[in-house]
Amino acid sequence: MERQNPAERNGNPSVVHTKPQYLLNRELSWLEFNQRVLDEAANQDNPLLERLKFLAIASSNLDEFFMVRVGSLNDQINAGFTRPDATGLTPAAQLDRIAERTSILVADEYALWSEKLVPEMRKNGIYLLSTGELNEAQVTYLSEYFDSVVYPVLTPMAVDPGRPFPLIHNKTLNIGVLIDNGGSHEEDIFATVQVPSVFPRLVELKGIGRRTFVLMEDVISMFIDRLYVGKRIKAACAYRVTRNGDLAIDEDEAEDLLLEIEKSLKQRIRGQAMRLEVSRGSSELLTGILQKKLELRDGYVFRVDGPLDLTFLYELYDMEGFDEMKYRPYTPRIPRALADGKDIFEAIREKDILLHHPYESFEPIVDMIQKAAHDPRVLAIKQTLYRVSGKSPIIKALAEAADRGKQVTVLVELKARFDEENNIHWAKSLEKAGCHVIYGLVGLKTHCKITLIVRMEDDGINRYVHISTGNYNDETAKVYTDIGLLTCNKYIGEDASTVFNALTGFCERPRLHKLVMAPTMLRRHFNSLIDREIRNALAGKQAYIKAKLNALVDSEIIERLYRASAAGVQIDLVVRGMCCLRPGLKGISENIRVRSIVGRYLEHGRIYCFCNEGNEEVFISSADWMERNMDRRVELLVPIEDPEAKSRVRHILEVYLKDNVKARHMNKDGKYALVLPQEGEKRLSAQDYFMEEAEAETFEITKQTVQRVFRPVSSPIQESDSFV
Known part of the structure; x- marks a missing residue:
């Protein structure tokens, strides 16, 4: 597909570039967005578990920011790129400003955690105990739990002339250890152990009238000497590394984009370190060893006053028994135009249907594709997929449609960041089912969300189109606000066919009636x-x-x-x-x-x-x-x-x-x-x-439905008794 010539972009030649002082830096603006997420964690009008979830979201957001945006700036510096951005900041200057603003943001996160949220949790019967708060019985229980369950899974590693510094995987939680080497002139030995992700981060202890937990890294730290028998542990601390996760793929040189992305995904866990998080109060020597080995800038070592990686709060949020501390449940509604089990193709023929998610259900879209898969009148289904859920019913329906002999064409965008592996899996399964699968386009991400269903009807071929602002993901559709349009407008239908032809073949500037591409x-x-x-x-x-x-x-x-x-x-x-x-x-x-x-x-x-x-x-x-x-x-x-x-x-x-x-x-x-x-x-x-x-x-809708039901006349008393 031919891109627009940059020389043609300005419809008005008098437009000049905006002065740097009139613009805000995009990275710093993103950090302000994450501050707004953190503000919701501080907002006392939100239920407690929702506040904790906002804190987890802010933490997760920051991980992705370092993996992608900070990683990209670091790549620019490594490539010798020094040109300022639109605000006049070079990549190095941006990294300095990011480090400064992130330090404030992280300090705010942990002040909120320790000063507001932890006391609020305790008021509501949720206790996350430090090792110093454990009683004798709890220590005994954890000792037995460590020996019988945790210890067999741990892999302690030491660094010496025969054992090089190990690869610390991206976003894993680890415990660094300094071991006394026994001699006055000998350097202490650095060792590390990864906190296994196969275990829940929260270890629940039995309590009366309350929920009591201790963190897995604290359990391991309590008994760390059992991993290094006969050695004296001088210091131990939890730490975590965030690595560059921005995939660098030369699409023009790649003979097979699928294989190239699969290969690049393996590099993500070993990308250049972008950030080191350590527990506040950890040994300066231990922290210095980590910073040196990971080759990190000074501003990118963050000492935090609380648990590392606050995304463990998702785990707490998902536990049973906390419903009263969450938003009231809400079930997405079926819109009026599709109520009463109305045939969706008939409803779309009557008029365009607008869906507003998650207030209105995403189920009609899933149902439409499932119905199309089994409808003998449907000849073809064409769809773009950017992000889909882990057990996508849409993927299953597309595979069934192909199995029934329908023409099924799916563009699966392999370059959807952090969904690459999931999309590769689905693309292969669709191809195996007999679908025509396009693995994205060279040099472009296919981000549009469109479905075209071609149906043979009494008046000839009709096209049914769904175009949306959001992904075909039945899970995120419950928490993302999006708008979708269902239409059989002739011109939009023709445009949809042209769009898919442009995506699957070679087309220069497709001519469209209504859609703009x-x-x-x-x-x-x-x-x-x-x-x-x-x-x-x-x-x-x-x-x-x-x-x-x-x-x-x-x-x-x-x-x-x-x-x-x-x-x-x-x-x-x-x-x-x-x-x-x-x-x-x-x-x-x-x-x-x-x-x-x-x-x-x-x-x-x-x-x-x-x-x-x-x-x-x-x-x-x-x-x-x-x-x-x-x-x-x-x-x-x-x-x-x-x-x-x-x-x-x-x-x-x-x-x-x-x-x-x-x-x-x-x-x-x-x-x-x-x-x-x-x-x-x-x-x-x-x-x-x-x-x-x-x-x-x-x-x-329900009231109208009830009124349309024919019932025999009953006595006033019976009518009254049956009213709900």
Whole structure:
């Protein structure tokens, strides 16, 4: 597929590059996003277990940040790349700023943990004990548990002239040990043991009226001398290494992309060390040995005042018995258009159907593909898969469809970061089942989410299309907010066929009626939409842009938004994560307002709305306003034209813009503050609103269903007694 020529990207040659002082660094902006996640862990309005889960999410996010973003910057330094980014920071300068901001973030994490969350856990009967808090009976129990269960699995390793420093695997928890070598002139011996991941991190102890735990690394540390019999242990500490996990693949040189990615995955566990975490109070000598052997910069050794790797809190969250300390359960609803077991193809023929996940269930999409697999009228199913669940019912349905002789074509994106191994597994199983499998495209990630079902009907061939902002993952669909469109619009159907032909064959700039595709046309289209608002504002006409997205990083788009603001276009943005635009700069971005929402669900949907002189154009997309989405990925932008669906998308966007509970406003320095209700204004949490709205809609459907049931007339007493 031919990419758009960079020379053609600027629809207006007068556009100049944005000055560095008008932009925020993307890495530092991401760290501010993680601060907002941490703020939810601090938010006392959230149930306790949810606060602990937010802390685990913040910890997990930081792992990925070091593996990918810090790893990428380190690769640039190793390659001798010194050119500054759009904000004027070289890779080395960015690493310095990252280390400084991360130190503050980590300190905040552990202060929250020790000062707020641990006492709150104890108030609620959850005790995580240190070794010094154990009573004699508990120590005896753990001693027996160590000897009978843990000890046989451990592999202690020592470093000496005959045994080199071992490979410390990425993100594993380890205990470093200094062993007295017995001589006054002899150096102490460094040794290490990996905490086995085959065991739960939390070891539960019997308690009366409370849940009591101790960490596995503390159990091993208590009895570490049993691993080095006859030696004196001078120091021991827990430590953890985060390595560069950004895969470097030369796709142009790779004869087989599948084999190349499989080979690269094996290198991820041994990538260059990016971060070392050690327990505060650990031996300076021990820490120094680790830092030297791992070749780490000073700012990338983090001494933490608490347990390493707070993702163990997921384990606590998933345990039974804590439901009262979590959000109230919510079951995604079936939308009105598909209620009462209505045939999904018949329903789509009647009108476009918009699905808003997770408030509405993802099950209709799974059911549609399963039905298509068994429907004798269905001739072909074509689908892109970026991330799927471990036991995906969609994969199973596609395999069944191929087994039944249908033409099944699946593009499985092997380069979906951290899902490569899972996708390789599914790609091979689909191929074995008889599906035509495309392993992504050279030089591009296929990030669009689209399904095409071709069906022979009484009036001829009809195409049914599902296009979404989110992945075909039935598990994440329960916690990610996304929007999907089901349609049999003739032009979108033709476009879907053209898109799949472009993905499976060679096609230069596919001609499309309704859909807009990256990397060939999406940037130009967004530029055109923004420029039209600028012209309308300069002509004294109504002009505005409203959008909800995950990241705003692309400097060319930001430049255009600045020009639009200066022309008088009113711009309201809901940006979940990174935002490199500075709102509120005098003469530059005074008409731009940016907010971020972090809550129970991960905001993932993208909505774009342009005034167009009152003839609003509304779109949903798989693409954010990032350079990679415009220029290095296959993405789709779809217009929402059905009046009811369009009205609903606009309603969704407006609710987000009215959130005054979870929303935070961004200032020109990239900092965020909660949006507080004005005097007399009702509190509105967008996510709570959408749950209540879906529940009310379901109740209405149920009520109507009951009214349609024919029943014999009964006596008033019987009627009253049977009412629920």
